[in-house]
Amino acid sequence: xxxxxxxxxxxxxxxxxxxxxxxxxxxxxxxxxxxxxxxxxxxxxxxxxxxxxxxxxxxxxxxxxxxxxxxxxxxxxxxxxxxxxxxxxxxxxxxxxxxxxxxxxxxxxxxxxxxxxxxxxxxxxxxxxxxxxxxxxxxxxxxxxxxxxxxxxxxxxxxxxxxxxxxxxxxxxxxxxxxxxxxxxxxxxxxxxxxxxxxxxxxxxxxxxxxxxxxxxxxxxxxxxxxxxxxxxxxxxxxxxxxxxxxxxxxxxxxxxxxxxxxxxxxxxxxxxxxxxxxxxxxxxxxxxxxxxxxxxxxxxxxxxxxxxxxxxxxxxxxxxxxxxxxxxxxxxxxxxxxxxxxxxxxxxxxxxxxxxxxxxxxxxxxxxxxxxxxxxxxxxxxxxxxxxxxxxxxxxxxxxxxxxxxxxxxxxxxxxxxx
Amino acid sequence: xxxxxxxxxxxxxxxxxxxxxxxxxxxxxxxxxxxxxxxxxxxxxxxxxxxxxxxxxxxxxxxxxxxxxxxxxxxxxxxxxxxxxxxxxxxxxxxxxxxxxxxxxxxxxxxxxxxxxxxxxxxxxxxxxxxxxxxxxxxxxxxxxxxxxxxxxxxxxxxxxxxxxxxxxxxxxxxxxxxxxxxxxxxxxxxxxxxxxxxxxxxxxxxxxxxxxxxxxxxxxxxxxxxxxxxxxxxxxxxxxxxxxxxxxxxxxxxxxxxxxxxxxxxxxxxxxxxxxxxxxxxxxxxxxxxxxxxxxxxxxxxxxxxxxxxxxxxxxxxxxxxxxxxxxxxxxxxxxxxxxxxxxxxxxxxxxxxxxxxxxxxxxxxxxxxxxxxxxxxxxxxxxxxxxxxxxxxxxxxxxxxxxxxxxxxxxxxxxxxx
Numbered sequence: 001x002x003x004x005x006x007x008x009x010x011x012x013x014x015x016x017x018x019x020x021x022x023x024x025x026x027x028x029x030x031x032x033x034x035x036x037x038x039x040x041x042x043x044x045x046x047x048x049x050x051x052x053x054x055x056x057x058x059x060x061x062x063x064x065x066x067x068x069x070x071x072x073x074x075x076x077x078x079x080x081x082x083x084x085x086x087x088x089x090x091x092x093x094x095x096x097x098x099x100x101x102x103x104x105x106x107x108x109x110x111x112x113x114x115x116x117x118x119x120x121x122x123x124x125x126x127x128x129x130x131x132x133x134x135x136x137x138x139x140x141x142x143x144x145x146x147x148x149x150x151x152x153x154x155x156x157x158x159x160x161x162x163x164x165x166x167x168x169x170x171x172x173x174x175x176x177x178x179x180x181x182x183x184x185x186x187x188x189x190x191x192x193x194x195x196x197x198x199x200x201x202x203x204x205x206x207x208x209x210x211x212x213x214x215x216x217x218x219x220x221x222x223x224x225x226x227x228x229x230x231x232x233x234x235x236x237x238x239x240x241x242x243x244x245x246x247x248x249x250x251x252x253x254x255x256x257x258x259x260x261x262x263x264x265x266x267x268x269x270x271x272x273x274x275x276x277x278x279x280x281x282x283x284x285x286x287x288x289x290x291x292x293x294x295x296x297x298x299x300x301x302x303x304x305x306x307x308x309x310x311x312x313x314x315x316x317x318x319x320x321x322x323x324x325x326x327x328x329x330x331x332x333x334x335x336x337x338x339x340x341x342x343x344x345x346x347x348x349x350x351x352x353x354x355x356x357x358x359x360x361x362x363x364x365x366x367x368x369x370x371x372x373x374x375x376x377x378x379x380x381x382x383x384x385x386x387x388x389x390x391x392x393x394x395x396x397x398x399x400x401x402x403x404x405x406x407x408x409x410x411x412x413x414x415x416x417x418x419x420x
Numbered sequence: 421x422x423x424x425x426x427x428x429x430x431x432x433x434x435x436x437x438x439x440x441x442x443x444x445x446x447x448x449x450x451x452x453x454x455x456x457x458x459x460x461x462x463x464x465x466x467x468x469x470x471x472x473x474x475x476x477x478x479x480x481x482x483x484x485x486x487x488x489x490x491x492x493x494x495x496x497x498x499x500x501x502x503x504x505x506x507x508x509x510x511x512x513x514x515x516x517x518x519x520x521x522x523x524x525x526x527x528x529x530x531x532x533x534x535x536x537x538x539x540x541x542x543x544x545x546x547x548x549x550x551x552x553x554x555x556x557x558x559x560x561x562x563x564x565x566x567x568x569x570x571x572x573x574x575x576x577x578x579x580x581x582x583x584x585x586x587x588x589x590x591x592x593x594x595x596x597x598x599x600x601x602x603x604x605x606x607x608x609x610x611x612x613x614x615x616x617x618x619x620x621x622x623x624x625x626x627x628x629x630x631x632x633x634x635x636x637x638x639x640x641x642x643x644x645x646x647x648x649x650x651x652x653x654x655x656x657x658x659x660x661x662x663x664x665x666x667x668x669x670x671x672x673x674x675x676x677x678x679x680x681x682x683x684x685x686x687x688x689x690x691x692x693x694x695x696x697x698x699x700x701x702x703x704x705x706x707x708x709x710x711x712x713x714x715x716x717x718x719x720x721x722x723x724x725x726x727x728x729x730x731x732x733x734x735x736x737x738x739x740x741x742x743x744x745x746x747x748x749x750x751x752x753x754x755x756x757x758x759x760x761x762x763x764x765x766x767x768x769x770x771x772x773x774x775x776x777x778x779x780x781x782x783x784x785x786x787x788x789x790x791x792x793x794x795x796x797x798x799x800x801x802x803x804x805x806x807x808x809x810x811x812x813x814x815x816x817x818x819x820x821x822x823x824x825x826x827x828x829x830x831x832x833x834x835x836x837x838x839x840x
Contacts, residue, residue: 033486042490049486057481057711065658066453066469070462070789078658105706107680108528115567131692136681136706139694143679147535147567156692231707238485238498238710259563260527261556270794272551272576274559286525286556287651290658291477292709369490374690 012325012393019321019389025310028385031302032235039368039391039398044181044209044348044381047235047299056298057237060291072290081293082241082262082284088300089234089243092308093207093226094217099245101280102293103262106208106229106242107136110175112256112283113225113244114144117173117202118152119255124172124201128163131156134181137206141175163187164195171201178216179209179346182373184319184338186214186346190221197222208232211243213315213347213384215308224250233347233383236296244283251279260285302385314384316342318392319349322380325396326351333403337377350379359402361413368398432745432813439741439809445730448805451722452655459788459811459818464629464768464801467655467719476718477657480711492710501713502661502682502704508720509654509663512728513627513646514637519665521700522713523682526628526649526662527556530595532676532703533645533664534564537593537622538572539675544592544621548583551576554601557626561595583607584615591621598636599629599766602793604739604758606634606766610641617642628652631663633735633767633804635728644670653767653803656716664703671699680705722805734804736762738812739769742800745816746771753823757797770799779822781833788818 020026033049034040040048064076073079085102093100103109114127127141138154145152152172157163163176174196179186193203202224210216212233218226224247230240246254255276261267262284265275276282303311320342326334326349334351353359353376360372370380380395402408440446453469454460460468484496493499505522513520523529534547547561558574565572572592577583583596594616598607613623622644630636632653638646644667650660666674675696681687682704685695696702723731740762746754746769757770773779773796780792790800800815822828 033482035487035489038489040489046485046490046493048489049481054481054486058478061469061474061477061657061715062453065466066474067455069455069458069460069468070466070791071784072658073466104524104528105680105708107682107706108524108678111678111705133692135684135690135692138692139679139681139684140705142694143677146675147677148569150569237481238492239707239713240709242706255566257563257567258528258531259559260525261559262527264555264559268794270555272553272555272558274562285531285560286527286662287659288525289660289709289712291715292712293659295481295711364491371490374688 015321016389016393019317023314025306025314025384026388028302028306029388032386034386037367039394041368041370041380041382041387041391041395043383043387044232045371046238047232047383048386050235050299050302052298052301053235053237053295057291057295060294078290081290081297082288083281085293085297085300086243086280088297089211092303093211093228093245095219095245096248098279099219099248100243101283102230102241102243102296103284103288104242106206106227107140108258109227109242109244110137110140110206111144112258113204113227113246114141114173114175116254116256117204117225118148120202120250120253121172124170125150125152126155126168126170127152127173127175128155128157128166128171129175130159130163132159132180132182133177134206134208137175137177164192167195167199167201169200171199173202173204175204177206177208181209182337182377182379183350184346184348186344189223193222209346209348212303213311215312218245219247223247230296234296235299235302237292237299239292240296241288241293246280246283256283258285262286262288306385311384315347315382318382318384318387318389319345319347321389322349322382322392322396325393326399329396330400330403334378334399347384348379348381350377352376353378355408357416358410358413359399359408362402362407362410363398365413366398366402368395370395436741436809436813439737443734445726445734445804446808448722448726449808452806454806457787459814461788461790461800461802461807461811461815463803463807464652465791466658467652467803468806470655470719470722472718472721473655473657473715477711477715480714498710501710501717502708503701505713505717505720506663506700508717509631512723513631513648513665515639515665516668518699519639519668520663521703522650522661522663522716523704523708524662526626526647527560528678529647529662529664530557530560530626531564532678533624533647533666534561534593534595536674536676537624537645538568540622540670540673541592544590545570545572546575546588546590547572547593547595548575548577548586548591549595550579550583552579552600552602553597554626554628557595557597584612587615587619587621589620591616591619593622593624595624597626597628601629602757602797602799603770604766604768606764609643613642629766629768632723633731635732638665639667643667650716654716655719655722657712657719659712660716661708661713666700666703676703678705682706682708726805731804735767735802738802738804738807738809739765739767741809742769742802742812742816745813746819749816750820750823754798754819767804768799768801770797772796773798775828777836778830778833779819779828782822782827782830783818785833786818786822788815790815
């Protein structure tokens with residue numbers, strides 16, 4: 001494939017080298033174990049393994065569990081791990097100490113905070129969201145609304161329309177994902193939260209594609225609740241525990257219905273009645289997975305000595321360079337689905353192409369990993385802690401070569417897998 | 421301490437040796453990594469580490485995640501792991517293929533099945549349980565009842581009273597834990613389920629202290645729903661994923677409210693509306709923790725070549741031997757809190773003593789690990805896959821020696837930790 005296109009591209013190599021050499025956070029890549037020769041641009045779906053996670057998981061399993069056994073709930077601090085991990089995530093998303101806890105999955109956490117929010121607006125029955133929101137968020141809202149059986153309605157705004165336009169005096173909650181998982185478009189969190197509050201509603205933000213990738217001012221934006229994912233840009237591992245945020249002003253009053261013993265004020269006194277703990281801890285439910293939490297905790301070490309502002313700057317530079325390289329090298333077959341202005345775009349670049357699925361598969365066969373999102377999106381995530389400009393260039397060249405060779409038309413790349 | 425009591429106990433040593441030599445499943449102990457010299461009798465709280473789990477977690481982290489990255493959802497079969505682990509658990513609890521899935525925590529799973537059960541009995545408003553049920557089950561029921569705001573009542577039967585006596589035509593659900601976590605007393609699952617059905621109610625069983633320890637005929641008993649714990653006798657690791665069972669006859673109709681994308685009929689088609697998958701899969705919510713599930717999956721290897729009948733026989737023999745040894749060696753200060761007849765007792769022996777907390781601490785200091793449960797219970801769990809009769813004897817001797825030396829009155833053993 002290397003000969004398929006003329007390499008009139010030396011200036012691209014020079015530019016990538018220059019950008020990598022000037023990258024102030026290039027050192028962080030050494031904290032990861034990345035397969036040799038693989039260009040991994042899917043950290044927005046599953047973040048890469050850190051050396052710290054591999055070591056920590058082994059220690060948690062062999063020493064804390066295997067040797068310390070039940071005593072490790074105290075001796076190894078397992079009982080406080082959800083809160084400690086929460087504090088570290090809080091520092092990455094612009095939230096204050098005591099406002100974030102790591103627990104359960106994003107879906108389950110959304111259920112908790114949505115139920116809590118609806119209870120704070122008992123006279124209102126409308127949840128406003130977007131049809132293009134990540135589906136599990138909509139499914140969870142649907143499940144909660146059906147369960148409540150009080151006539152709650154999920155009002156979904158079409159793509160392109162302003163969600164603020166759907167707010168009214170019946171709106172209890174505006175529930176949005178900060179970054180569109182397909183296009184990478186970023187909502188204006190502060191403005192939409194203000195609009196929600198102006199309508200008397202509360203705002204819930206899903207930070208799945210934001211946490212660890214964007215510079216967030218979650219609390220300053222006025223957000224009431226938030227949830228987010230541990231396995232994307234936080235690199236916690238497949239199905240890592242998620243997190244949730246509750247604005248300090250709501251913590252006294254807000255209650256969540258998954259009132260398990262880990263959210264009890266005195267979980268080990270084994271009382272028959274539930275008394276929610278003070279603060280964010282009441283947003284836990286059952287016993288947390290210590291191994292999974294340990295992996296996430298250790299993964300957060302990769303952010304040490306790096307500011308979210310540096311991460312965001314590199315992210316914009318990486319995606320901008322990639323857009324330019326793809327458009328220059330691969331030609332007009334791909335249509336940019338992401339916002340063109342770097343500041344409007346999260347840490348991903350998505351392209352539309354009728355054969356997007358086969359293109360993604362052909363690229364994977366050539367060791368360039370992006371992913372496909374229905375119906376026609378070819379998506380590349382850039383994880384500033386480990387991705388390099390030279391990888392962005394190799395991906396752009398790979399796309400050009402696959403298109404030039406017509407590999408996306410090869411039937412073997414068109415067979416669908418269960419997960420992509 | 422070895423000299424504190426006369427060793428007129430050689431016949432006990434001989435008996436323990438004899439029982440260990442005759443143990444048909446003694447070979448399974450080699451599948452575990454147990455700390456040298458520790459007598460671990462708390463596997464009913466946190467099961468011990470298997471060699472298979474340690475190896476599997478390392479492989480899942482380094483190879484599947486670290487090397488396979490996002491492709492492992494297909495290539496390493498992550499996407500089917502909740503169902504595959506569920507099938508293996510089904511085989512241990514007397515449930516048919518397709519009726520069990522591994523997911524979330526026991527608390528969260530209880531919420532799902534209780535919500536599903538209440539929806540199947542929409543005209544009824546009472547949930548019958550026991551005051552002595554494991555608290556998180558009661559907390560979750562309380563949380564659901566409050567959320568529903570339809571006047572559901574949690575009717576708690578006092579200890580000693582027959583829960584069947586509280587059933588009436590308003591009872592929607594009888595929700596019980598099969599084994600009392602404090603005493604180890606076993607409910608008659610088939611009889612109580614029949615009583616629930618006779619009253620027109622459904623039966624939910626929590627198998628936390630049963631799965632992996634008792635020979636269960638869950639499906640034959642008529643149970644409608646069940647939940648259970650992955651980290652006790654199944655040895656899945658701290659906070660391991662839990663499981664849930666839905667009787668095949670309910671699977672078409674039953675819906676659960678935590679309707680996340682992993683329970684969707686086509687999770688990767690990203691549709692805005694929820695369509696529950698067929699069968700047990702709809703009882704999943706969000707993305708499962710693959711590392712934690714892998715640990716649990718591998719831990720189940722320890723059951724290979726061992727029948728639940730053998731496990732139960734050894735369990736009864738172990739606890740019977742322990743009761744006899746404690747009563748002979750430690751004297752009358754301890755009062756048996758567990759049923760005296762082996763067949764009525766699950767895989768634990770509990771004793772009442774006013775200084776139970778300090779006793780447990782003093783024993784831990786002497787490398788004998790049981791635990792304390794408020795207010796006055798000293799509890800020892802016996803895991804037939806790895807515990808030996810000689811450990812039961814060492815524990816009985818340790819108790820006798822601690823009592824004889826008065827160590828339970830030592831103030832340093834009376835300081836309470838957060839978790840015991």
